[in-house]
Amino acid sequence: MTDGRYYLAYDLEDAPGNISNNSLINFIFQVVRAPAPVLNAPTIPVTGADGRTPITLATVADPSPSRAVIEIVPHTTWVDGDHVIPSMLALGSTTPVLVPEQRFTTGTTLMRFVLDYNKMSEVFGNPDGQDEVQFSTKYQLSRSSFTPPFPESAAWVAVVDFAYGGPDQPNLPLPLNPNLPSVIVQGAGATTPRPNTLGPEQAGLDAEMQAPVVPTADRPVTGREIYTFYYQGKEVGVRSPAPGQTTPVTCPLPWQTIRQEGNGTGVNARKAYVTIELPGGNNVMRQEVDTDVDVTAIIINLPAPQLINSGYIINIPGQPPQVVPERDNSTVINCTILNHPSTPLGTMPPYRARGLRVRVRSSVDIPPGTPVTLRFEGREEAPDGPIIPGTEIAPAALPMPATGNLDFWLDDYARLKACQFPPAGTPPVRPNPPNYARISYTAGGIEAVATFAVQLLNGSLVYCEVERPES
Missing domain, CATH: 2.60.40.3580 (Immunoglobulin-like)
Incomplete structure (x- = not known):
């Protein structure tokens, strides 16, 4: 006989053939061949190994679906068709919150019951509550051959926290x-x-x-x-x-x-x-x-780029060394400003390679580490004249130092020289009007610009490399 309840009804017939009314149906016995089911305790993994990690609005809102899930591992004593009925009970409450039941099928190794916002808000209770709520979850197992009360698992204890600050939020669980x-x-x-x-x-x-x-x-x-x-x-x-x-x-x-x-x-x-x-x-x-x-409150006036005459030392026999200090007020690019000692504040000679020293002064509007890009270009006969071909110089960007100024060294003398047109006429004369150099730098998206007249012919109308050949 299969598992189930068995009943008996009968009637009586005497020798003459008289038949009695049917008897009442009587329960005789029940056949149960399956062992008593073992119920593993449920878990809610998102609450951590000890259940102390709260289920929050974010838990049930993002990502979708809810990450709050009751997980139950079926036991081998379960049979096909068993019904698993989870419930949750808030601490201090006498009314359990039922979770939709699921039917167990043979071969199932894990049963998952998703807890959405609506279900968890029933557990939390007062939507204006300001404290987290502790609750327990367990489940019953129903079988056709069982009569209530059904077997019940041990409980998993966890916390739900839907408390929030500020005015009423009509769009819960969204933030x-x-x-x-x-x-x-x-x-x-x-x-x-x-x-x-x-x-x-x-x-x-x-x-x-x-x-x-x-x-x-x-x-x-x-x-x-x-x-x-x-x-x-x-x-x-x-x-x-x-x-x-x-x-x-x-x-x-x-x-x-x-x-x-x-x-x-x-x-x-x-x-x-x-x-x-x-x-x-x-x-x-x-x-x-x-x-x-x-x-529109930020008024940024970056300091204009400067040309630097490097400081150096003059040694005169019988006299203490004389220091010629650095100058930063030049308005003309001439041969003198291209001369620099080979070592800082050294003597001349020896000379550093002929070049232009351009300074970006320290400024509160240029935070340390800000990349600074520089551009040099010759302009024909006017500060805003056309660019002279072959004069553009764009060295690699340098970071603004934490302290002090930032100096760029423009050592491409050929491009600097191209800014100065040669003498013309008979007898030769200095070109007039002069050409100019436009020097700009950009820091933090802001550009600062200065223009300088170019005079790379000396009084004898010869270029700098003739006046002082490179050694």
Whole structure:
């Protein structure tokens, strides 16, 4: 006989052939050939080996589907057709939350029950709750031959934390809260500018980030809320309100941060936003739309490139060495400015290879490590004249040093010489008007430019290499 319950009904017939009414149906016996099932305890892997890692809004929201899953390993004592019925019970509650049951089929090695946001929110209970909730999960195994109560597994204990700070969030479990007011960036100055506008009058001044609070009866300001302020995606500061506070939560926005992130208006406006969380940071709510901040406060005046006459030493017999100091005020590229001692502040001769020394002065607008690119080009007869072919020089970019200035050495004398046209006429005369050199450098996307007259013919109308041949 197969497993199951067996019943008996009968009637009686006497010798004359009279037949009685049917008897009541009576339960006689039950056949159970399968051993009692063994129920392995369930687990929720996302909660960790000990169940202490909370199930948060992010757990059930991203990525989809939910990462909160009850896993049950069937035992060999289970039979095809058994029904597995999980449930969850919050600590202090008497009403279990049932999880849709599944039917076991022979050969199944793992059964998975996905716990979505709606199911876990039943366990969490009050949507305005401010604390995590401990719960247990277990399951029963139902079989056609079993009568209630069904066998029940041991419990897995875990925690669900759907608590969040700030105003009501209608789009749970998502983090973008349309009810969270946008942060405001308020500039300083003699005249208070419009919110979210930083103009030239705000140059050099810290601004203030302001996050309005919107307490309600169900969600008052408790003082546990943690506001984190962001500007251009970078954290600016963290602040918490006082219990019951109704004024905005504020945080300084340093000028250094404003300057570092640059100007921007319209579609290129700078972006600001605020997030709110409770201690532990399990559920961070973010304002839905970033605040546009129009910034024109950064006035960058990079120092113009300079030509450097290198310092050197003159030795006169019978006298102490005389130091000719370095000069940075030359306005003309001539043969003298191409002469440099072979060693810093050495004598001349010996000379360094003939070349032009161009300096980029240290500036707060050029942070250390900023790549600096330089370009040299000759211009015909005017500072904005056409480029003289064969005069362009573009050395490799150099990083701005942590301290001091940055010097470029332009040693391509042939290109420097090409800026100077030869004498013309009879008798030969110096070309007039002179040619010019345009020297520019770029740092942080900003260009600085200077132009210099070129006079590479000496008084005898000969070039520098004739006046002083390279040794």
